[in-house]
Amino acid sequence: MSAATEDAEALVGRSYTRARRSPVVVGVVPGGGGRSWRLVGGPYTVTQLAAMVVSVVVLVVARPVWGGHGLVDLGVLAGVPFGAAFGLRHLHVDGRNPAAAAAGVVMLCVAPRAGRLRGRPLRPVRPACTGAVVTFGQGPGPVRAVPAVEAPAPGPAGAGQAGSAVPVEAPVASGVQVLLARRASLGD
Structure with missing residues (x-):
């Protein structure tokens, strides 16, 4: 170096x-x-x-x-x-004279609530209001285990669909879906 x-x-x-x-x-x-x-x-x-x-x-x-x-x-x-x-x-207030401490308190009181960024008051962006719908009631029925489906594996370039089959799992039900399905099956 x-x-x-x-x-x-x-x-x-x-x-x-x-x-x-x-x-x-x-x-x-x-x-x-x-x-x-x-x-x-x-x-x-x-x-x-x-x-x-x-x-x-x-x-x-x-x-x-x-x-x-x-x-x-x-x-x-x-x-x-x-x-x-x-x-x-x-x-002395925190090692400063009282006038400097009072000026610090005044500046704190008149400062923007969210602070400053590049010398300008920071205006935080409000999150967009998104709607969510939660439905309680009869579920789709009991959740059953779905066997794995075999999808063709990609082969070498230009080989098309040739190659060995790789197992792909079906979508798994969430824990809440499993509990709702269990409750529905017990109620029947």
């Missing part, structure tokens, strides 16, 4: 799962004049940043319900988003 065929037959497997699982993180926010601001407590994943922004918006909108306590409001407005980010840093 040549080296080219050996290389073609060698199976090579590569796994990039570990590289794909490393989260995208944000540690700095670009500022004006070439300066960047380092995020306090960072770097944060995109899920953590989204949780921080959502919690700040919810707290500001709901301030009439929980606010009105002066400096305590600032502590709550700073503490709740950082607490949510800290909780999401250590929360």
Whole structure:
């Protein structure tokens, strides 16, 4: 074998799962004049940043319900988003961050029931409706053994019907036919 065929037959497997699982993180926010601001407590994943922004918006909108306590409001407005980010840093569902797990659940719910084939929803073909008729009643009578019938065996090419006779068996009754025949013969 040549080296080219050996290389073609060698199976090579590569796994990039570990590289794909490393989260995208944000540690700095670009500022004006070439300066960047380092995020306090960072770097944060995109899920953590989204949780921080959502919690700040919810707290500001709901301030009439929980606010009105002066400096305590600032502590709550700073503490709740950082607490949510800290909780999401250590929360993992099957080794994934919660946003990826939630996206997986949503994709599962909106996916076609039968799955996809070549990027399109699979539409399973329904079986054609075939009619079957089952008749119960008097059978044809008792089943009798039929002797084997001899049919001429095919001979050499061009010999026609010449050759020795080969026994061919007659059709055999099924087990149900035998039972029905027995029942009919007992009833007579």
